[in-house]
Amino acid sequence: MIHIKPEILERVNAWLTPHFDEDSQKEIKNMMASNPKELEESFYKDLEFGTGGMRGIMGLGTNRINKYTLGKNTQGLSNYLKEQFPGEDVKVSIAYDCRHNSQIFGKLVADVFSANGIQVYLFEELRPTPELSFALKHLNCHCGIVLTASHNPPEYNGYKVYWQDGGQLVPPQDAGVIAEINRINYSEIKFESNSDLIQYIGKDVDNVFIEASINNGSFNTPAEAKANLNVVFTSLHGTSITAIPETLKRAGYTNVNIVEEQREPNGDFPTVVSPNPEEPEALKMAMELADRVEGDIVIGTDPDCDRLGVVVRNLENELVILNGNQTMVLMTDFLLRQWKNANKINNNQFIASTIVSTPMMSVLGDAYGVECKIGLTGFKWIAKMIKDFPDMDFVGGGEESFGFMVGDFVRDKDAVTSTLLACEIAAQAKAQGKTMYQKLIDLYIEHGFYKERLVSLTKKGIEGALEIKQMMVDARDNPLTEINGEKVVLIEDYLVATSKNILSNEETPLDIPKSNVLIYYTENGSKIALRPSGTEPKIKFYISVNTELDNSSDFAKTEQLLNDRINAILADMNL
Numbered sequence: 001m002i003h004i005k006p007e008i009l010e011r012v013n014a015w016l017t018p019h020f021d022e023d024s025q026k027e028i029k030n031m032m033a034s035n036p037k038e039l040e041e042s043f044y045k046d047l048e049f050g051t052g053g054m055r056g057i058m059g060l061g062t063n064r065i066n067k068y069t070l071g072k073n074t075q076g077l078s079n080y081l082k083e084q085f086p087g088e089d090v091k092v093s094i095a096y097d098c099r100h101n102s103q104i105f106g107k108l109v110a111d112v113f114s115a116n117g118i119q120v121y122l123f124e125e126l127r128p129t130p131e132l133s134f135a136l137k138h139l140n141c142h143c144g145i146v147l148t149a150s151h152n153p154p155e156y157n158g159y160k161v162y163w164q165d166g167g168q169l170v171p172p173q174d175a176g177v178i179a180e181i182n183r184i185n186y187s188e189i190k191f192e193s194n195s196d197l198i199q200y201i202g203k204d205v206d207n208v209f210i211e212a213s214i215n216n217g218s219f220n221t222p223a224e225a226k227a228n229l230n231v232v233f234t235s236l237h238g239t240s241i242t243a244i245p246e247t248l249k250r251a252g253y254t255n256v257n258i259v260e261e262q263r264e265p266n267g268d269f270p271t272v273v274s275p276n277p278e279e280p281e282a283l284k285m286a287m288e289l290a291d292r293v294e295g296d297i298v299i300g301t302d303p304d305c306d307r308l309g310v311v312v313r314n315l316e317n318e319l320v321i322l323n324g325n326q327t328m329v330l331m332t333d334f335l336l337r338q339w340k341n342a343n344k345i346n347n348n349q350f351i352a353s354t355i356v357s358t359p360m361m362s363v364l365g366d367a368y369g370v371e372c373k374i375g376l377t378g379f380k381w382i383a384k385m386i387k388d389f390p391d392m393d394f395v396g397g398g399e400e401s402f403g404f405m406v407g408d409f410v411r412d413k414d415a416v417t418s419t420l421l422a423c424e425i426a427a428q429a430k431a432q433g434k435t436m437y438q439k440l441i442d443l444y445i446e447h448g449f450y451k452e453r454l455v456s457l458t459k460k461g462i463e464g465a466l467e468i469k470q471m472m473v474d475a476r477d478n479p480l481t482e483i484n485g486e487k488v489v490l491i492e493d494y495l496v497a498t499s500k501n502i503l504s505n506e507e508t509p510l511d512i513p514k515s516n517v518l519i520y521y522t523e524n525g526s527k528i529a530l531r532p533s534g535t536e537p538k539i540k541f542y543i544s545v546n547t548e549l550d551n552s553s554d555f556a557k558t559e560q561l562l563n564d565r566i567n568a569i570l571a572d573m574n575l
Contacts, residue, residue, distance in 0.1 A: 004036055011043040011062055019187045020068065024060055031060070044462060049178060053168065055149050055158030055536075058101060065157045067108060071189040073159055074109050076181030077143065078116035078190075084176075085142055093121040093139055093201070095132035096147035097239050097304040098265035099157050102126065105147045109159075114197040115190035124202040126265055128239045128305030130414035133166040134209045135201065137411075148304040151276035152536065154268050166411035167383025171513065209416075210243060214251045216407045217420035219338050225431040226252040231423060232295040234259035234286040236275040237266040238303035243416050253423055257293050259286050269303070277302055277309025278402050280321055287311055287319050295319075297426045297436065301415040307402040308415040310422050312436040315555070320437065325358035325452045328398040330440055331418065332361060334425050335396045335406070336368045345369060350389070352382040352397030352405075355494065355517060356529045356542040360443075360450040361397075367447060370395065376494070376515050377531065379403060383411040400452065400542065441552050449549040451562035455541040455575050456533075468532050468539045475518050475530055484565070484572040486522035493518055528569065543569055 004012070012032065016025050031039045042061025047054050047069055054073065058065045081090045092113050096106035103126070110120045121139055123132075129146050136144035144162035152158075161169045161177065169177060231248065233256055235241040241263055248256050262271050262285060269275040272282045277300045286298045290311065298311035298319065310327050314320045322330070332351055339345050350371040353361040365372030371392075375381030377399060386394045386408045398404035403413030406421055426436050444450070459467045476495075481488050481502070492499045494517040497510040519529040529542040545565045549558050 004032065004039065008040050008043050012039065014186070015043075015060070015068075024066075024068075027060055041461060049161075049169070049174065053158055053160035055152065055156060057155050058157050065105075065159070068186055068189070070105055070109060070159060071112055071191060072184050072186060073181055074112040074145075075116070075189045076184045077161065077177055078113055078118055079184070080173075080177050080180040081118065081142055082116070083180075084173075088142070089119060090117075090143075091119040091121065091139065091141040092143045092145065093123075093132060093136045093141045094145045094147075095123045095127045095129065095135070097129070097149075098126050098237060098267050099147075099149060099303065100154065100267040101157060102147045102267070105157065105159075106145075108191075109145055109147070110198050111193035112190060114194040115192050117194070118197065120198045121201045122198055123205075124200040126239045126242065127206075128243050128416055129160070130306055130410045130412055130416055131205065131209045131243065133162055133410045133412045133414075134212065135205045136162055136164075137166045138205065138208060139201075146304065150304055150306070151274060151278075151302040153274065162412070165383060165387050167387065168378070168380035168412065170380050170384045206243065206246075210247050210250060212409050213243075213247050213414075213417045213420060216409055217247075217417040217424065218251055219334075219421075219424050219428075221252075221424050221427050222431065223252055225427040226423075227254050229253065229255060229423060229427040229430055230294060230296045231256045232259070232286050232290040232293065232298045233257070233419070234262045234283070234298075234300040235265075235305075236262055236272060236277070236282060236300055236303065237264065237269050238275060238301060238305060239265065240301040240305035240415060240419075241265065243305065244301065244419050247416055247420055248423065251420055251423075253427075257289060257295065259289055261285060275303050277307060278324070283309050283311055283321060290319055296430060297422065299419050299422060301419070302402075305415045306413040308404075308418055308422070309402055310436075312426070314435075314437045315441075315552075322436075322440070323452060323454075324398070324400040324402040325360070325450070326440055327402070327422070328353070328400070328404055329358065329360050329364065329443060329450075330425060330436060331398070331404050331406075331421055332364055332396055333443055334421070336364065336370060339395060340368060344393075348391070349393045349395050350385070351395050352385055354378075354381070354399040355492075355512070355519065356531055356540075357398070357400040358450050358452050358544055359527060359546070360447060363447045363450075364443075373397075374512075376513060376517070377401075379405060379411075379413045381513075386411065400454065438552070441549075441555050444549045444555070445551065448546050449558055449562065450544060450546040451559065451566065452542065452544045453566050453570075455543070455570060456538045457541075457575075458536075458538050460537045464537050468537075471539055472516060472518065472530065472532060480520055480573075483520060483522055483526065483528060484568045486524045486526055488520050489523050490521040491519070492521075526565070526569065528573070541570075541573070541575055545569070
């Protein structure tokens with residue numbers, strides 16, 4: 001006889017009532033009889049909102065993405081919207097990506113909103129996530145939804161919620177929405193659509209978005225320099241194919257080679273192991289094409305087109321992938337230089353980054369006399385900075401995980417405008433007889449050579465979640481005092497919002513929302529951060545080291561020195 005834990009059985013039985021359709025009940029009963037392990041994984045908890053909204057495996061159960069969990073979220077959000085905007089005609093916009101069921105889920109969410117008397121603007125086909133952020137403000141909506149699981153495997157989908165400003169949910173709205181969702185019973189979900197309240201949108205918004213992207217991502221690059229840049233682009237079977245080629249074309253980039261085998265949107269992502277531009281394997285076909293056509297720059301985007309991987313030629317003319325920190329530093333310096341050359345810097349600007357990204361961002365800000373605001377991981381915190389400081393100009397900013405935001409017309413990471421910006425940097429560099437890689441080395445010589453590396457440990461399922469939790473508990477209970485022979489001088493614990501100076505034993509509060517992140521700083525300037533992912537079954541270790549670089553001829557030797565230091569740190573921490 002199969003044993004099912006009582007608390008699991010209670011959750012399961014709730015789904016075997018008439019509020020759930022017969023096909024769902026039949027599938028759950030089959031799971032009970034033949035796959036109790038999957039049953040437990042599907043019902044042992046409710047899917048939670050993390051740094052990127054709600055994301056999970058598709059299937060039946062409270063811990064899965066399905067008609068009912070999405071319906072409950074949307075019903076709770078509908079209730080909250082009507083509470084927050086009494087007497088107003090509430091409007092929402094909805095977009096979706098290339099994943100299995102995304103279009104179906106998009107219509108489902110639209111149906112629930114409309115059943116609650118809310119006007120819906122639903123994209124007629126898949127669209128990039130940043131276009132949703134733009135459309136929300138363009139159409140004066142109160143809220144926006146994107147159905148996406150970003151770069152997760154094909155079995156995943158997700159639900160991102162955006163607010164009036166075009167940014168993702170942040171306090172206090174996030175807590176209010178979650179509380180309302182938790183109050184909802186599945187029987188309260190209104191699934192009956194009011195088609196009069198659903199309006200389909202498409203090319204009309206595309207045109208305005210693309211023009212806005214060009215206005216924000218173009219910086220006086222001569223037409224000849226644009227035509228002379230040989231670009232290779234891959235959408236990795238995702239949504240960016242609907243926007244980036246047209247944006248580059250309208251901006252004047254005529255020499256763009258698209259990886260045809262990856263052009264077609266496909267939720268199975270058949271040509272890659274993972275559609276994640278952070279993974280070298282994902283960009284392999286694009287790099288092979290670049291070698292055949294002698295491409296200057298390769299750009300690949302993730303399925304919902306909010307992150308990009310950039311590949312350039314190194315000093316030996318070999319193609320190398322820039323990490324997210326390197327791309328961010330290049331883009332930020334380029335933007336700051338444009339602002340400086342235009343005499344627009346007047347102590348009222350800021351750039352932005354995150355607590356786990358390269359410290360070089362703060363160094364750049366200081367060099368230009370521009371504040372660098374540091375927030376938690378996730379672009380919703382950068383969007384919140386823009387909202388909290390409306391009298392300041394946001395220049396640009398990003399995070400190490402291959403995301404960047406140019407200006408504030410989109411309030412989330414945006415691979416469309418960032419792709420154009422990368423081409424601007426590369427085209428202007430080539431016109432000067434340089435590459436982006438050489439530009440990066442110039443920045444290291446001027447500001448210091450910062451080298452970062454990310455190590456992710458995947459721990460799936462219930463046991464994995466407990467193991468990750470215990471790793472963070474152990475790190476707090478037994479904090480490191482020395483890493484690779486370097487004394488730890490400062491520990492920042494964002495769970496208790498406290499920074500502790502180990503030398504003086506002095507503690508100071510961290511003026512930032514609490515989060516499960518622990519960061520060590522050593523006497524030699526090394527930085528090691530520990531952070532469980534909010535959207536994936538992973539714990540991540542972020543390593544940053546730095547030293548001086550006197551000239552480009554010392555680059556290879558100095559890079560090896562920093563790589564050796566990172567390897568030694570990882571070995572010392574048994575990673």
